[in-house]
Structures are given as structure tokens and as C-alpha cells.
Amino acid sequence: MSEASQDASSPSGREIWIEKYRPQTLQDIYGQEDTIERLQSYVDRDDLPHLMFAGPAGVGKTTSATAIARELYGDDWRGNFLELNASDERGIDVVRDRIKSFARSQMSRDHDYRLIFLDEADSLTDDAQSALRRTMEQFSDTTRFILSCNYSSKIIDPIQSRCAVFRFSPLSEDAIRRQVEDIATAEGIETTAEGIDALVYYADGDMRRAINALQAAATTGEVVDEEGVFTVTSTARPEDIREMVGAAVDGDFPAARAKLATLLDDVGMAGGDIIDQLHRSVWDFDLADREAARLMERIGEADYRIAEGANERVQLEALLASLALDG
Known part of the structure; x- marks a missing residue:
């Protein structure tokens, strides 16, 4: 456990746990073992190239960057480490002014x-990326860059070729479960096995989601159980999604529509979240390959239409209706 993990003296809920339990060193990071091993070798040799971290949210990209700085510079790390968020500061002036001034x-x-x-370097405009490329060349003797992005394809090739690229994958269920259990123990929170499983299911590979959900559930009851987790996260139980799809595939559209109404009105789910859970669960429905493929096609169509501004309820009911008619 990290130093932050050991500091559980403050009352539950008084701090943001994703910061309180942020790993301080590379070895404290859960999951990403192969990536961390390669990064650790750079740190041990104190021979860091420009780096690019690519992957979804909540998998350790920012934590890895700050951990590298802590290990390289010790107590002086803040004076030798500049963090910028490109999604907030996207223009070319940021690259020309703040980065050059620090370098x-x-x-x-x-x-x-x-x-x-x-x-979030993939939010930089093309002009800003071109300026960044020149800055990386100009100050390569005294400065190393770590770029973090969700999609490396949005980074121009001249920058990618100057970086060692590390791809962070969604965290395993085991890594999230171990982190959540360690935090619950440190905070003195009682959990159930079903509650932990619900947190892992909700996280879907995102450690931040799991820790935030744990903190929210811990403030609403004495025990973090399955019902509490699904309530605070407005998430449907997998069996509810399975029942809704099963009714539609069996041709019982009214039953499927009623289950959808429950998820939207009683559980309070957004249409996009239902789409996400449907997509995650397609291969858990025990459907024939042809039916699964047809469901995936309908999910993709509904997702696109909702993203373009169509009515969520209409699109989801149309999805279930098409399954019922084909069933």
C-alpha cells in the first residue's frame, strides 16, 4: 500500500478518495504490470525518453506520470514537473508560452x-501539435514530455515517432477488486461480496469509477452491498438487462417495454447508459450467434441516433420492437 493508502485517519467521506489513495510510486499502481515494469526500468536508469500514454479513462495514465516524477525528483518533484490539461487549454499559445517558459x-x-x-493531448489542435513537435525538438536536452491521450490516432505522426508509446488497457476485475477491498479495509467500511462484485461491474475497467462509487455507497449506509451500489450509481442489475432483452427476443414486446420503462423512470438511468450496458452484456444473453449479431447491429444504430440527438426512449423502444418482430 502507498503512503496515501495508509493515511486513513480522516473521517469517511471528508476527502476525495481517488486523490487520497492515489498511488505514490509505480509499484503501488494496481494492474498494468507489464507497462509498469517497462516504465520502472527507465526510472531506475534515470534515462527517460519522451513518453506517450494511450488508453481509456481511469486506468493509471496520470498516476503513472506523477509517480515517475516523484521517483525521479523526490521531494523536489513539483518544481521539476509541469502538468497541463490540453482539453482546457487547447490553443497554440499554450504550447508557445507556458511550455516554453517552463522549459x-x-x-x-x-x-x-x-x-x-x-x-488529454489528443484535444490539441493540429497547429498546437505542430508547435509542440518543434518545442520537443528545441528543448530535448533539458526537457522530457509525457503525453496522455485516449486515442493515439489523433496525435500527429511526427510526435508519435518521437515518443515511446505505452498502451494502457482497461483494468482487470481482479485489480479493481483488490484496490476497492484495500480502501474499504483502510476506511473501516463493511462490505459484502455482492457489493464488491457490483462495484467491479459498474467500474468496467475504470478504477476512478470504482473508487468514487465506493465512497458514494459508503456515505449512504452502514454496509456497502449490491443494492446500495446499484442505487447510488443508477445502474441496472445485469439480470434486469438480460430479462428485458430476453422478453424482446421471445416476441413479448409489452414486457420488454415495461422493463425499459422501469429502468428509465424508476432506476433513473440515461438512455446512453442502457446502451452501454446492453453492449457489454450481448454475449452474456445466451443468444444464438445470428441473434447476437442482430442485437449488436440494433445497438449500434440506436447509439448513433441517440448521440445525434434523437429521443432516447423512442430509440430504445424501437430497438426492442425490432428484436420482438424478428423473434
Whole structure:
């Protein structure tokens, strides 16, 4: 456990747990073992190239960047580490001004280079990326860049070719379960096995989602159980999704429509969230391959229409109706 993980002295709910339990070193990070091992070798040699971290949200990209800085610079890490979020500051002026100003500032004699961490770099405009490429070349002797993005394809090739690319995959269920159980133990929270399973299901590979859901569930009851987790996250139980789809496939559209209404009105789910759960659960419905393929096609069509602004309820009912008519 990290130093932050061991500090559980404050009352439950008084701090944001994703920050309180953020790993302080690379070895404290749950999951991503192969990636962490390669990064650790760079740190041990103190020979860091430009890095690019690509992957979905909540899988350890930002945590890895700050952990590298802590291990390289120790207590001086904040003075040698500049963090920028490109989604908020997308223009070319950010690259020209803030990054260049930091790269040009006087360095400590104890270190050969500084780190600049650019989060959500795929939000940078093409002009800003071109400016960033030139800046990376200009200050390569004294500065190393770590770029974080969800989609590496949105980063121009000249930048990608200058970086060692690390792809972070969604975290395993085991990694999320271990982290959640450790935090619950540190905070003195009583949990049930079904509650932990519900947190893992809701997280879907995203550690941030799991920890935030744990903190929310811990403030609403004495025990974090399955019902509490699904309530605070407005998530449908897998069996409810399975029952809704099963009724539609069997041709019982009124029953499927009634279950959908329950999820939208009583559970309070958004249409996009129902689409996401349907997509995750397609292969758990015990459907024939042809039926599964047809369901996937309908899900994709409904997802596109909802994203374009169509009415969620109409599109979801149309999805169930098409399954019932084909059934």
C-alpha cells in the first residue's frame, strides 16, 4: 500500500478518495504490470525518453506520470514537473508560452532534465501539435514530455515517432477488486461480496469509477452491498438487462417495454447508459450467434441516433420492437 493508502485517519467521506489513495510510486499502481515494469526500468536508469500514454479513462495514465516524477525528483518533484490539461487549454499559445517558459527556466544542478505532462493531448489542435513537435525538438536536452491521450490516432505522426508509446488497457476485475477491498479495509467500511462484485461491474475497467462509487455507497449506509451500489450509481442489475432483452427476443414486446420503462423512470438511468450496458452484456444473453449479431447491429444504430440527438426512449423502444418482430 502507498503512503496515501495508509493515511486513513480522516473521517469517511471528508476527502476525495481517488486523490487520497492515489498511488505514490509505480509499484503501488494496481494492474498494468507489464507497462509498469517497462516504465520502472527507465526510472531506475534515470534515462527517460519522451513518453506517450494511450488508453481509456481511469486506468493509471496520470498516476503513472506523477509517480515517475516523484521517483525521479523526490521531494523536489513539483518544481521539476509541469502538468497541463490540453482539453482546457487547447490553443497554440499554450504550447508557445507556458511550455516554453517552463522549459527555459533555470534547472536544479541535481537533475539533467525536467518533465512536462500534457494530459488529454489528443484535444490539441493540429497547429498546437505542430508547435509542440518543434518545442520537443528545441528543448530535448533539458526537457522530457509525457503525453496522455485516449486515442493515439489523433496525435500527429511526427510526435508519435518521437515518443515511446505505452498502451494502457482497461483494468482487470481482479485489480479493481483488490484496490476497492484495500480502501474499504483502510476506511473501516463493511462490505459484502455482492457489493464488491457490483462495484467491479459498474467500474468496467475504470478504477476512478470504482473508487468514487465506493465512497458514494459508503456515505449512504452502514454496509456497502449490491443494492446500495446499484442505487447510488443508477445502474441496472445485469439480470434486469438480460430479462428485458430476453422478453424482446421471445416476441413479448409489452414486457420488454415495461422493463425499459422501469429502468428509465424508476432506476433513473440515461438512455446512453442502457446502451452501454446492453453492449457489454450481448454475449452474456445466451443468444444464438445470428441473434447476437442482430442485437449488436440494433445497438449500434440506436447509439448513433441517440448521440445525434434523437429521443432516447423512442430509440430504445424501437430497438426492442425490432428484436420482438424478428423473434
